[in-house]
Amino acid sequence: MRRRTSVIDRSIALGAGLALVAAGALALTWNMDLDVSQEFWRRFDRAEYAAIPTRDWWPTLLGVACVASLVAGVTLLVINLRRGRTSTVQIGEVLGESDLSVDLAPMAVGLASELSTLQGVRSVRAAAVDDRGLLTLRVTVVADPAVDIAEFTRDAESLARSMAAALPDAPVATQVLLHLDRADLPV
Secondary structure, eight states: OOHHHHHHHHHHHHHHHHHHHHHHHHHHHHHTTOHHHHHHHHTSOHHHHHTGGGSTTHHHHHHHHHHHHHHHHHHHHHHHHSOOBOOEEEOHHHHTOSSOEEEHHHHHHHHHHHHHTSTTEEEEEEEEEEETTEEEEEEEEEEOTTSOHHHHHHHHHHHHHHHHHHSTTOSEEEEEEEEEOOTTSOO
């Protein structure tokens, strides 16, 4: 997920959370018969608010709100479902060349094939992604539940270091995600 997407999601969650906390506090003060909430509700003219659905502009307002909500929802889905895939990383400045770049997708596939040879690994999936502004080789490994996690971690770290050595001083991270299969599945 990109940093901008994460900020948008967190801002929406914060706004919704604050609105729910305020509504909960108002309901709590109303339930406790505190003067604050009763004074708040006395300011509203109930007849005026009850007549709002009979106004001429009400159907237009509902239609605009519906369309705006639909557009906002689809936009949020698109920015959250869009994968931050990256194709190349510029490493020319690192090695003294001017226009040298490396395609990260094959490097992720190469790392995945190396990880697939480890003991207990059942399947691997590789991708080169942009994770909040950091180019990342992400490999998801599904392994036997009886795999030696300490040994797997040592081997995965060794392979990640070899990838880092292949791209000296390039701003590329390596991420290996280990998922264990269910114990009752046959090998």
